[in-house]
Amino acid sequence: MALLEVRDLVVRFRTHDGTIYAVNGITFNLEAGETLGLVGESGCGKSVTNLAIMRLLPKPAGRIERGSVTLDGVNLVALPEADVREMRGRDVAMIFQDPMTSLNPVLTIEEQMVETIVAHRAASRAEARKRAVELLGMVGIPHPETRLRSYPHQFSGGMRQRVMIAMALALEPKLLIADEPTTALDVTIQAQVLELLQDLTARLGTAVLLITHDLGVVAGMAERINVMYAGFIVETAPTPELFARPSHPYTVGLLHSIPRVDADEGGELVPIEGVPPDQRRAPVGCPFAPRCAWRVEACWTDNPPLVPLEPVSTVVATGPGATHQIACHNPPLPEEARTGRPTRPGFVAAPPPDAVFDELAVAAPDLEGTLVEFPTNDAREGRR
Amino acid sequence: MTRTRFGALVAATMIVVAACGGSSATPAPSAASSAAPSSAASTAASTAPSTAPSAAASAAASTPKDGGTLVAGLPGDMVLADPSLVSDSNSSEIEGQVIQGLVGLKPGTNSELVPVLASALPTVSADGLTYTFTLRQGVKFHDGTDFNADAVVYNYTRQLNAPKSLQNDYNYYFGAVFGFGADSNLASVTATDASTVVFKLKTPQSNFLLATTLPQFGIQSPTALKAGDADNPDPSKSPYAQGQGGTGKSMVGTGPFMFKEWVPNDHVTLVKNPNYWDTANAAHLDAITFKPYADQTAELNALQAGDIDWAQTISPTDVKTVQSDSSLQVIDRGQSCNEFHLSLNDADKPFDNLQIRQAIGYALNKQSYIDAFYAGMAKVADNFMPPSTEFYKPLNLPTYDPAKAKSLIASSGVPASQLNLTFYYPSDVSRPYMPDPKGLAEAIANDLQAVGFTITFKTEGWRTGYLSDSSVGKFPMDLLGWTCDWAGPDNFLVTDLFYFNGSKPNPQFNYGPADLKAAFDAGISATTTAAAQQAWSTAQDILARDLPIIPILNSTPPAAAAAYVQGFVGSGNLEEQFNTTWLNK
């Protein structure tokens, strides 16, 4: 039994603007000690997946509509709130994208670390404090004794992420969810933090769910990668396999949209045209179809399931030998994957059926004027 | 007593001038036929007088109980704790409980003289220039010092020689009645022995006795006055005038109540004088607290809620409310001692035209104002003074007749451009004779517009601009009235309205024909009632002939009190004593 089993997870948000189809039935497993990358563009549902696992979806809009999340054999979806709270921090910990905003600005590092420890262990404050000092030292913060009394704004971004890591690992959780842990950091710091993360989780045997839009980050860290698009997992494979044989047009697109130092002749930059689908509409067909160069007729109407790339007798869900699976009606050929374009002679992407056409209009908010300072609730302030 | 110092300032000079014009040898108090000097040593307020209309008459039915505190609502706060320095009705009302004069008015009346600190009304010399008072003996001030002739002399001399900085702004009434220093009509005040005081006048002055009934001429403890630096040229620096130190330190008189404390803008507390000289008329109440209420609605609210026990004036339109509340009572003051008029400046166009003035007289539906704003507690005026005034007679002034008003305007020949009238009303006040100036102004304007005038409204604050500007004739047309100091024709026709400064008429109206001045002089110096009657009758006829201003009505402002307030005796001049009041609870 895997440490984390996500089965057919469906998450939707009900808002004034209608229902948002955030996660549309994803399934994956994570073994103890394993590091799994969850990769996709922003808005693809990877962070929602993470919040769903933690049962931290914004209430009351966000709801798990279907599926299960099983941690160590316990279905978290059905768990009472109090038990979920016990689980958080102790069994599953999280690191968020922006260390600048993820620490409470008005509380000292000490208060924030100690409260985590005290919340789950019958430890005295002094013991908790000792542990906090130890942890800060562990993540490489100099003078942990004195720094403990500092406030978050007195740390640099990289240091804050170290603090976050220390806090997350305080209770030696079985699973660490790292949601874009380095996105907000300078490139030079990114590597240090990733290294630290890798080092510590390996030492503690913590499984890691690494959520990122950056293939470069997962490449060095994750043993296995799930590529997500519009609330679906479109490709999953062990890291070397994925990089060697990207097989979903979206994965291909992702790989071609980042500059690579080791670019060979076919590795020129090819942007993915268009924008992700409006998730306020229930998905019809393959969600990537409008942007896909390889699409065929069926892509418009029929959403392909996640299936092994090559026929196998047993699908291996986890580990370095996990089965390479994709969800695609017309996967790019290896040669096409290298160049980033369909090269089959005479192939033309199937035009959309008329009915679907209009639904593609996406209203992006016009952000002009965003900077204007609006009067507060009460422009009248102290008058009168 | 109703006007504050600004308005009254100008009137001051007049009285003296008018008095100086008198030539008769034995002046009689013009307004008080019943007040002939008498040796009968009657005490003030011995019984509730039969002439006093009293809603609290049930008091007589049961025996008064002693004790309790009465909380009384007044329209405003006390100004200074020394009556000689104030001219407003609120200070006078409060200080009148504490400080007594040589003579006073019989409770419930407006002009009946009774001796108070004098053991009898004074003897007057044949030439009307020397008044000799015999004083009561054994009376003590609230600070324990003796009341005697020296104290009387001290008090009068103090005001006679008031510092220059106080003369006009502060010692108004003394200036108005006598004048200051060498210019004063009061030649001397001397003590011939411990209980005899002799006043010598330069010329006869018929209003001498009635005027000295005012609290401004009350006798205060010389010891306390001196100790409290009461004669400081700047009253803000005088602890006495500022009411500091409590009983025996400030406002120290001989009355049934003693001063206790003054929290400016909040309250003045008086307590019972346990050693009052007139034991038969000692106070029943342990204490009275006076609270200022600028707004009559707020005052009635407080009365209904039980915050106060007695309200000096309520809006007549609230009489029904009070009557329907069994825990409250309305106190009807009976006779009116006021008048309310539409002032016209006869020097301004078109008011220089008699037909226009008459047209205005015919245009006003006065009874409708009484019905709307006075709940009927007023009478349409047919004179420039109320009917209870001595020598009053009906004058057959114009009554409501819009058609006649229109034809008078037409025949006046006044061009239409002059029919636009600028009309002033006071914005922030209600007076006993005009409970709702703004509403009255609107109603009057409505009537004037109906006969062809057009109205432009202007307004001023009562205390600051209105009275002073009106009194110097800056307003072409405005609303004003008068509550009597005493009920004599001189107090209304002369002091209030048409006094002369030398030969110049009151600038407020710029009206004063020579025959009117002659009539006034004759009235003030009349030696016999018949002569006075004759002179004042002539004066009234002249006024009726010229209709210089438009009299509107005479009201009887109602007081209200909790039902348990008993024994209170009201009077038309609103200056009532609380020693007879008791609480039936």
Next chain:
Amino acid sequence: MAKYIVRRILSAIPVLFGLSIVLFSFIHLLPGDPAAALLGQHATPELTAKIRQQLGLDQPLYVQYLQYLTQLLHGDLGKSVINNRPVITDFANRFPGTVELTLAALVFAVGIGIPLGRFAARHTQGWQDGVVTVISLFGISIPIFVLGLTLQYVVSVQLHWLPTSGRLDPRTTIPSVTNFMLIDTLLAGRPDAFVDALRHLILPAIALGSIPLAIITRITRASVLDVNNEDYVRTARAKGLTERRVDDRHIMRNAWLPVVTVIGLQVGGLLAGAVITETVFSWNGVGRWVVEAIQDHDYFVVQSSILIFAFIFLAVNLIVDIGYAYLNPRIRYA
């Protein structure tokens, strides 16, 4: 922190300085003879002379201003033209009344506004939020005098539950020590009078506190919702803290900050509102006095009291800013 406080105090000085110039100009730069212009139609020779002398009008303008400033710095605020008393004396007598009323209104507004705002934020989707929104909407839209007169008529006159006006039953006499009725009654050892003073305070405090109550409720609600969306709150929840602890420690500690600022700004509104409230409830305080002074054209009282009001407003905001800095380590340790 000390540096911050000093900087804040220094920044208030130009404002006070500017205000003194404005108020000085108010009287001295009137066209023509300021004394006559001051008095308008009400000029009498005596009053004009009195004012000319008080103003030192024969001096050059800058000398006049320097004189005015020197007097101010010596605490001399001039004298009332009407009753001749030094402005500072009357102000000192009445000020405690206004402070007592303002504080009571603030306690009412904060004591109810913050829980109400939190309550609404917790039930954004429910009817509860709607009810709170309507309450605060009315709070902002009802003029103080309408609310005051209504409360007075219904609660006091009709129901006899509370007194209509004033600060203490006039039948009770309490020695004036601090002029704070709640304190003086206790000093006098009169718990009954203390209760009476409290009863007098209730309606004016509600009338005056209604607008700040509405504003504080709205700000608290918005602030709690804002903070609720912050990453660190998610962090706190992800750490497995109890909802109560997340609420008290992580949300409220941060949500307080904008609320504190708004409370500071409300003081200006409360002082202004006191002007009307004191008039409605015959409350013996500075507000009523200033209105009377303005109507009486008692310009020295007006000039000085506006200066004092502004000074208080600035001082309170200074205190609030310091409090804000104390609550917010980003400023405290900047």
Next chain:
Amino acid sequence: MTATATPARRTAPARASRGLWRDALARLTRNGPALLGMFFIVVFVLAAVLAPVISPYDPIAGSLANRLQAPGTAGHVLGTDLQGRDELTRILYGARISLQVGVISVIMGLAIGGTLGAIAGAFGGAVDNVLMRMVDVLLAIPGILLAIGIVAWLDRGLPQIMLAVGMTNAPIFARILRGSLLALREADFVVAARSIGATPLRLLLRHMLPNALTSLIVAATLALATAIIDVAGLGFLGLGPPDPRTAEWGTMLTDSTKYLREAPYLIFFPGIAIVISAIGFNLLGDGLRESLDPRLRR
């Protein structure tokens, strides 16, 4: 690849033409409270504009014989007032005064505060510093006190009241406009315009002001509510229009407090009128803010 992008491209122009204002309007029309507010305001404005058409009565002249007719009396839905005038007519004409005073005072405030704020925000630096200290001075004086002072100083009258209420709002407008402009100075599209050589004036008028306008519109709407309340407050303190016949709600209410017991409806109706119109502008102001501010999406 170009072919695949076509659908998105084809819809793009339509999207761009909608713009901020149409988006805002669309959001506003979905905002229930704001619509209710607009309804109140429409009623209020119609009352003001159509008062002479709706009512057959004279708002100024009355007849004492007709006074204090209870509401519901034939011909007088809301009864008659102390002078015998139709109360409904007075309320309708009162809307006229309130609208007039409110709008003009807000325009005055915008003119004064807007100019100060625009100059401060456009220039920044020392100019900003000096102007904002001036604004601080005005802000330090409690609003109604400033208004009372101005009316007492300049004498009573509707123009003075408008100026007084306008002055209390001016510093608020100045601050808001300045804040917006300062933020906009650093905004990318302004920096971009500057970098291609737009003149400062063009920058201010073409790029910055239109964007800063949204917040000012919100503030002005809320200020209309405050203005109506403040004008009534001045009326309560006896500083209303000098002509007592003027149908100004605050003065109508205050004058009637003397007759509270006889005719409570004379207090009730103007009170309701004040509160409802203030609620209208408050609701609309809140709604506008929510629709004009794209960040506020709760």
